Amino acid sequence: MRALSVFVAVLLLVSSIAAGVGPAGATADARSASASAVPESDPARTGSIDPATGPASTHGENFTLRVLSTPPGVEPRLSSHRRGVNLGTSLGLAVGDSDAALRTETAVRRIESAETNAERQRRILSAINEVEQNEVSLDSRQTTAINAHASGELTDRELLDELVRIAALAREYDSRLDTLSELAEETDGFNTPDRVSALQVRLQVYDGPVRRIALETVRGDRTGTEIHVQSSSNALVLAAIDGDQYVREAFRRDRWDRGGDDLGSEAAINATIESYPETTDLREPNALGAGAVQRITVDHDFGSLRTFVSGGTEQVFLEHQRMALSAFPDTDSVSTSEDGFNVTVNRTYPGGPVTVTVLDPATDDPLEGITVTKSSGGSPSETIGNTDGDGVVRTLSPAASYRITVVDEPRVAVIDDIDPIETPRVTDDVADGSETDDGG
Structure with missing residues (x-):
């Protein structure tokens, strides 16, 4: 029974x-080519773009929320997939x-x-x-x-x-x-x-x-969702925007020793603290695990971090993160004032959350219902969405230089040649002693 x-x-x-x-239920199956390496951000810009002098921060000038990513020095395959029913x-x-x-x-x-x-x-x-x-x-x-x-x-x-x-x-x-x-x-x-x-x-x-978001979307439990997909040999990064949060998971098979010795909770907590010093400074981590894998959780004011630490390597090999979009620190603003729009784009690292804000230049009031599009690498522009009551619409950052266009016929404002910033990597996974990386 x-x-x-x-x-x-x-x-x-x-x-x-x-x-x-419905009849249009099947999703498009678009193959994505490998993206080129992302150039370092250039603080000097010309034309109508007025970049901020440094990254935005809500918790001190140098605050960052580090992330696990594909290995440094390896060119990953990066793309943006529109997930649907x-x-x-x-x-x-x-x-x-x-x-x-x-x-x-x-x-x-x-x-x-x-x-x-x-x-x-x-x-x-x-x-x-x-x-x-x-x-x-x-x-x-x-x-x-x-x-x-x-x-x-x-x-x-x-x-x-x-x-x-x-x-x-x-x-x-x-x-x-x-x-x-x-x-x-x-x-x-x-x-x-x-x-x-x-x-x-x-x-x-x-x-x-x-993966939960991908499952809910394909089953029709939520509307179509943009998912950042990034891979290299034995490494994967997935990211999406979920309501008012940026959601990310990263897996590094090369940092997981499946035959490693049993790992104690204290060693796993220390490994997480060393890899994510700014995040673990916000709230004390706690551990749950057994055998050669320990799961460490840090619930903080800006979201949550969950790491899985391997025995043997004593490294974080899996990361789950949720970050509040309203407090996301790893951004750098570029802006333009054109054709009746004040447009600001908070650019970030590849796969990170990009916030576009559209205001009335005369009153600084948010403009609702304005269409915003994005294009990258010579591809046709795709609609991100329409601005909300705060004049805001969000998307995920491409890996290459991109363009944001704000349209309310006949008015148009464009910010071109927007470069992603460097990825704030975990401290033990960096190239040449740098704690950021431009490869995602």
Whole structure:
């Protein structure tokens, strides 16, 4: 009966997906070429552009929120993907979820049907071993997908679809371990093995806040979303704007020693403090982990930072961040006054949140409903959106020089040749002693 209920739930999910997708439901599958290296920001500009003399800051002149990124000195593949509803992907996810859930139900029935206590214990251990092997497969799948995208073999959509599938499996395996732990506690003379806790921490590596956004978007639970996709060999960065927050996740397989020794929480906290000194100065980190992976969390006034630190390397290899857009520090402003518009663009690093503000030059009042477009690398202009009640619209920064155009026919204002600023890298992942980098 439990298996039947899972099947019925999947049918309901498929029906709701089909009902929510119109004729234009499928997303465009645009292949993205590798972007060139980003030049360093130039404080001297000519024409109508009036750049600020230094980066904007809300917490002191030198405040920054550092980020993990693709390796320094390596040219990554960078692009911006417009994620939307996709019926085929949604149905595939539903089938995959159903298959994994049914496997969990099968394992439970097999354990509960054991005729002796010893056989029940053996079957619980066997089910845990199976999840361990499944986690190894997830690591292989994820690494293969990232490297295939970096080499141009996968499109942005194909990569995100695969990452979402992997995340869904990881969540199901984690849920299965919870169930197996309950069964173990109900078994006379038997307790949940310690390795289960370590395994559950490792399974969290395959999920992240941007992957959740990608899943919600493809299922139609949220409107179309722009996602920054950046990859190189064994490295991945995903970023998006989620309401009033900038959301980012970065993964570095080269910094994860899967065979590393067990890692204590104090060592993991120290590694995070050393890598993110400004962020950890805002709030004391706390640790949750087991075995060779520790998860460190810093909830602060401007958002949150979550790192995963590896035993062996004692380095951060996975980062999840949320940053308040209203307090985002790593920006540099350029502006123009043209054709009845005062336009300011807070430029930032590749994949970071760009804020465009449009004001009335006579009153300094925000102008609502003004169309703003963006173009980069010779590509046609694409509409970012319309300004809100504060005269603001946001997008993600390209890796190359770009143009912002403000349009309210017949009036037009343009800021051209906007260069991204350098990426504020974590302190132990920089090139030539610099703590910023222009490669994303």
